[in-house]
Structures are given as structure tokens and as C-alpha cells.
Amino acid sequence: MPRRADGGGPVGEPSHTRRRPLLGRLNRRGFRLVMLLDALAVLTLTVATMVYRFGDPPWPTYSLTAYAFSFGISTLIFVVAFYFGGLYEREPRLGGAPVLAHAARLSLAAGSFVALLNLALTGFAQQRGSLLGRALPFPIVNLVAVIVLAAVAVALNRGIVHALRTRREGPPHVIVAGEQADLELARRHLELVDRADFVVVGEVDDAMSVVDAAREHGATDVLLMTGAWLEEWYPRTIGRLDRMGTTILLRVTGRETLYGLDRLREVAGLPFVLLLPQTMPSSQRHFKRLLDLFLLVLTAPVWVLLLGGVALHQLVVAGRPLLYRQTRVGVGGETFEMLKFRTMRVDAEADGGAQLSTQGDPRVIPACRWLRATRADELPQILHIVTGRMSIVGPRPERPELTAGFEKEIAGYTRRHEVPPGLTGLAQIHGRYHTDAEYKLGYDLQYLVNWSPVLDLEIIARTIYVILARRV
Structure with missing residues (x-):
């Protein structure tokens, strides 16, 4: 069987099937290795802010056991907020949307929940006349610092994961699909940009042959240049490409922007929007x-x-x-x-x-x-x-x-x-x-x-x- 030019798996083999079997199964169940990186980053920042402010442990007021429990619960709350906020949904390797602003909003939400939980438990403990009931001894100044720094750390983790994935799998393999006039537009733009970040492995001018072409070339991404093809692609073609692990990006024209599209992505100087087989992540x-x-x-x-x-x-x-x-x-x-x-x-x-x-x-x-x-x-x-x-x-x-x-x-x-x-x-x-x-x-x-x-x-x-x- 012919191999990829970049030394990867066989031609026609989707990228997700080349992963390690255990990691592939975990990914299909929603687990991402970046979750562990994010949890480690939040926990490290939590401890680091305490060391910076109070020096080496033991720290004032509470035992190390109470602090460890507090920081563990707080880290879990942050990761859960990131998960339900969509940070661990599969993102395209091409034209990835900025993460920092999204991570900052979720970090603020998680930190606010930790602060409210801390306040509620503290009030409960004071009513009982004891500090033992306070389960989250988290100084508010430290929490504010963690909220800010956690968003930055999450964005950096995405960059690390992207770099490691590119090193392991090689650059994205792209098929450009559309009518001839739109394909010509894509060629002109592709000639003007540095294409070191991706490789164009084929062009398709027939709406119904894109799945076979993606399988043959082992495409990781499809750039759909002709919006009118959506009527023919939905839902079967889009679903088949998604099951193959192939991402679909639709070029956005003035007509599509009238529908109120947001989170546009840029590839080769052209605006695209991510197509998903399901509306709700x-x-x-x-x-x-x-x-x-x-x-x-x-x-x-x-x-x-x-x-x-x-x-x-x-x-x-x-x-x-x-x-x-x-x-x-x-x-x-x-x-x-x-x-x-x-x-x-x-x-x-x-x-x-x-x-x-x-x-x-x-x-x-x-x-x-x-x-x-x-x-x-x-x-x-x-x-x-x-x-x-x-x-x-x-x-x-x-x-x-x-x-x-x-x-x-x-x-x-x-x-x-x-x-x-x-x-x-x-x-x-x-x-x-x-x-x-x-x-x-x-x-x-x-x-x-x-x-x-x-x-x-x-x-x-x-x-x-x-x-x-x-x-x-």
C-alpha cells in the first residue's frame, strides 16, 4: 500500500485511525490529553500563587490537607467549566479560532463559581461557630490571579498540542472542492501565501466525488469553495467525511454573512466557517x-x-x-x-x-x-x-x-x-x-x-x- 509523502500512514487512511488504539477510544468518548495539561496548569498556578504570596508551606490559617482538598476541587471546577464551555470539542487544524478570549470567559465563570462556593461554605461554617466546615480555603486575591493566568495557560496548551500533533502527523492534507471558477479563485490565493502549514493533495470539481477523493488522498481537511454544493452534501456527505475524521470548512461570501455567521476562520486569505454534522456539540x-x-x-x-x-x-x-x-x-x-x-x-x-x-x-x-x-x-x-x-x-x-x-x-x-x-x-x-x-x-x-x-x-x-x- 502506498505511503504518505510525509512518512505518515497509508494513503487513504484517515488521520484519526493512525492514533494509538487506547487514545483513539478515549477521544471517541470525549477525553482529550489537553484536559490533563489544563488541570496540571490550573493546579500549578494555584500552588504557585500561594508560594509567591506566603512562601513555602505550611501556610497560615488552615492545614495542608484542607488546602490540598480546596485546590483539587477548584481545579476540577475549572476543567469542568472548560469542558462544558466547548474547549475540548474537536477543532480544525486550519484556520483555528482564537482561544484566549473564549478561555478567559470560561476561566472567569469557573473562578466566580469557586468564589461563591467558598463564600457559601464559609457562611455555613460561621453559623456552626467553627472553621472546620470551610471546605475551600482559597484566598480571593490568589483566585483572581489564577483566573487571569489560567486563561493564558489554556491558550498556550492549545499551541503545544497543535505543535505536537503536527510533528506526529505532519501538516494537514487539504482537498479544495468547488466549481471551476471557485477553484481558480482558490489557486490564486494559495499562490500568494506560505503553504508550509498545509499541503494541497487534490482538487475536486464534482460534488459527489469528494468522499472518494478524501479517502484516496488521506485528506484531513476539505475546503468547500462553492456554497451551492451544501444542498447536495447535507447530510450524507458531511456525515461521511466527519466519520472519516475529515474537517470541512465552507468559504463564506457576502450571502452567507447575511445569516449572522460568527467565528469566521481564515485560510489563505479567504474567510471560512466550520461545518459540523451536528448543530449542538x-x-x-x-x-x-x-x-x-x-x-x-x-x-x-x-x-x-x-x-x-x-x-x-x-x-x-x-x-x-x-x-x-x-x-x-x-x-x-x-x-x-x-x-x-x-x-x-x-x-x-x-x-x-x-x-x-x-x-x-x-x-x-x-x-x-x-x-x-x-x-x-x-x-x-x-x-x-x-x-x-x-x-x-x-x-x-x-x-x-x-x-x-x-x-x-x-x-x-x-x-x-x-x-x-x-x-x-x-x-x-x-x-x-x-x-x-x-x-x-x-x-x-x-x-x-x-x-x-x-x-x-x-x-x-x-x-x-x-x-x-x-x-x-
């Missing part, structure tokens, strides 16, 4: 799952009482079966059995076909209309949130029969399946049961692109308003 999906579990535990007394009360009401007015089971499409297009309180007649779909509900639907039991108006019929889905099949906030889960039709008729409909479906969502607080599917999709995709914990809390608050307003 894995770190955000994990953070969203933790937020779901936290809110479930916090509100358990409320939703347990609501479930019990509505169940008794349904037994009286609707009888058995109490629950309505229906197959719905969940995350990744996988189906699951969704549970709802039954609000329609037992023979609501006796003709055998899946039907969307309509305003004033005659199949709805009159005494149950308020359940649909307030979304209380959705309460049993909380059990699916516990198991992870659903989320508190997300796109509404649809039936497979309806989803199949929507996917054929509506471009981009499958993207709403990137996260678990939600008990409520942006489309639900703006729309209603009978709202058009394409209209709802716009809200679903807007939610995925702009997700944050604050957005979830805002949607939950607005859902409560919708329930109280009894909209239908």
Missing part, C-alpha cells in the same frame, strides 16, 4: 442532560403531585386505559413508546391512519380539553426524561408515519433529531397542536443553534405562562 448535549436531571430533582414534589392529581381526574372522566401509548421518533431517528394521558376516544384512529389533531377536534373528550390546552396530558413523559429518551426542552416528538413524509417534503427536517425530543420547546410556546410542521421546524432549528441553559429556563418559564393562559 457533545459538551452542550451533556450539559443539557445534567440540567434536565437537576431540574427534575429540584421540582420532584411538584410534578409527582401533578401526575397523581391528573391521573385521578382521568380515571373519573375518561376511564381506562389511562395512558395512551404511541410510537414516536426520538434522538438519532430512533423510535420509542411515548406515554401521554389519553384525551381522545378509544376509537380516535379506528380507520387506521395517523392523523394530526385539528382545532376543535371532535375526537377529544370534552372533559379533557383543558388537559390539551394546558399540556397537562404530556406529564407522563417525565418518566422518559428520567431515562434520557426525552428532555424537558426540545423539538416535539412526532410519529414515524408523519416524520417520513416531513423528511421528504421539508429540507433539513432530520436535524431536529440531533437531541432528545422535549416535553416543551420553542415551537410549542409559539405554536399550537395544529401549527404547520415547517413552521415548527424553523423554531426547532433556531433552538438547536442558539441553545444555552438560559434559553432552556426561558422556555420553561414561558411554557408555564402558556399553561396558565390555557392556549389551544
Whole structure:
């Protein structure tokens, strides 16, 4: 088998398969070696600031054991903040976005949390009349210094990792893809820049042959010069390239900037934006799952009482079966059995076909209309949130029969399946049961692109308003 010119692996072998087996498996599970470098940097800075201010240990007020525990917990908080802030997501080797500003924001957030935790534990200890309850003896002046220096250290670590990766794997191998006019533009720019940082291994002017070309040349990156190809590439081509470990960068023109793109990357004097097969990074999906579990535990007394009360009401007015089971499409297009309180007649779909509900639907039991108006019929889905099949906030889960039709008729409909479906969502607080599917999709995709914990809390608050307003 032919080898690469730089002495790397065989031609056609993706870069990620040339890693050591253990490191490759850990990477696929979200672990990065740079996590250890960041943790070591934060811990070293923490100890160094204490030595600079107080000299060699023992330090005043607390034992070395208390300080060691405090610094260990603080370091963990910093690394967790970096993880959930997206610092450990896979970044392209070409046109990497600046890290310092991003790391500074996350470092400030982590340091602020440490300070608040320190203040809370100190107050708790003072109430008990003892200093033993203070678990984070971290002088505030030292903490401020660590916040500033940690951001710098994280940025330096990224530079070290990038240099080591280039030394191990060689420079990025790039394929330039696009129509002939766009390829000519790329050639002109590439002639004017120092190309020591990457190697162009091929050009592709056929949208459907880029995967074969990337495999043949062992490309690590693809520069997509023609934006119109996206319609043909999404989602299959982009997904296949991502599974091969190949990064895709789209050249940005004036048309794309009208969509409010941010975090542009520069390659050979041209602006690009990173294309990803999934809208929401894995770190955000994990953070969203933790937020779901936290809110479930916090509100358990409320939703347990609501479930019990509505169940008794349904037994009286609707009888058995109490629950309505229906197959719905969940995350990744996988189906699951969704549970709802039954609000329609037992023979609501006796003709055998899946039907969307309509305003004033005659199949709805009159005494149950308020359940649909307030979304209380959705309460049993909380059990699916516990198991992870659903989320508190997300796109509404649809039936497979309806989803199949929507996917054929509506471009981009499958993207709403990137996260678990939600008990409520942006489309639900703006729309209603009978709202058009394409209209709802716009809200679903807007939610995925702009997700944050604050957005979830805002949607939950607005859902409560919708329930109280009894909209239908």
C-alpha cells in the first residue's frame, strides 16, 4: 500500500485511525490529553500563587490537607467549566479560532463559581461557630490571579498540542472542492501565501466525488469553495467525511454573512466557517442532560403531585386505559413508546391512519380539553426524561408515519433529531397542536443553534405562562 509523502500512514487512511488504539477510544468518548495539561496548569498556578504570596508551606490559617482538598476541587471546577464551555470539542487544524478570549470567559465563570462556593461554605461554617466546615480555603486575591493566568495557560496548551500533533502527523492534507471558477479563485490565493502549514493533495470539481477523493488522498481537511454544493452534501456527505475524521470548512461570501455567521476562520486569505454534522456539540448535549436531571430533582414534589392529581381526574372522566401509548421518533431517528394521558376516544384512529389533531377536534373528550390546552396530558413523559429518551426542552416528538413524509417534503427536517425530543420547546410556546410542521421546524432549528441553559429556563418559564393562559 502506498505511503504518505510525509512518512505518515497509508494513503487513504484517515488521520484519526493512525492514533494509538487506547487514545483513539478515549477521544471517541470525549477525553482529550489537553484536559490533563489544563488541570496540571490550573493546579500549578494555584500552588504557585500561594508560594509567591506566603512562601513555602505550611501556610497560615488552615492545614495542608484542607488546602490540598480546596485546590483539587477548584481545579476540577475549572476543567469542568472548560469542558462544558466547548474547549475540548474537536477543532480544525486550519484556520483555528482564537482561544484566549473564549478561555478567559470560561476561566472567569469557573473562578466566580469557586468564589461563591467558598463564600457559601464559609457562611455555613460561621453559623456552626467553627472553621472546620470551610471546605475551600482559597484566598480571593490568589483566585483572581489564577483566573487571569489560567486563561493564558489554556491558550498556550492549545499551541503545544497543535505543535505536537503536527510533528506526529505532519501538516494537514487539504482537498479544495468547488466549481471551476471557485477553484481558480482558490489557486490564486494559495499562490500568494506560505503553504508550509498545509499541503494541497487534490482538487475536486464534482460534488459527489469528494468522499472518494478524501479517502484516496488521506485528506484531513476539505475546503468547500462553492456554497451551492451544501444542498447536495447535507447530510450524507458531511456525515461521511466527519466519520472519516475529515474537517470541512465552507468559504463564506457576502450571502452567507447575511445569516449572522460568527467565528469566521481564515485560510489563505479567504474567510471560512466550520461545518459540523451536528448543530449542538457533545459538551452542550451533556450539559443539557445534567440540567434536565437537576431540574427534575429540584421540582420532584411538584410534578409527582401533578401526575397523581391528573391521573385521578382521568380515571373519573375518561376511564381506562389511562395512558395512551404511541410510537414516536426520538434522538438519532430512533423510535420509542411515548406515554401521554389519553384525551381522545378509544376509537380516535379506528380507520387506521395517523392523523394530526385539528382545532376543535371532535375526537377529544370534552372533559379533557383543558388537559390539551394546558399540556397537562404530556406529564407522563417525565418518566422518559428520567431515562434520557426525552428532555424537558426540545423539538416535539412526532410519529414515524408523519416524520417520513416531513423528511421528504421539508429540507433539513432530520436535524431536529440531533437531541432528545422535549416535553416543551420553542415551537410549542409559539405554536399550537395544529401549527404547520415547517413552521415548527424553523423554531426547532433556531433552538438547536442558539441553545444555552438560559434559553432552556426561558422556555420553561414561558411554557408555564402558556399553561396558565390555557392556549389551544
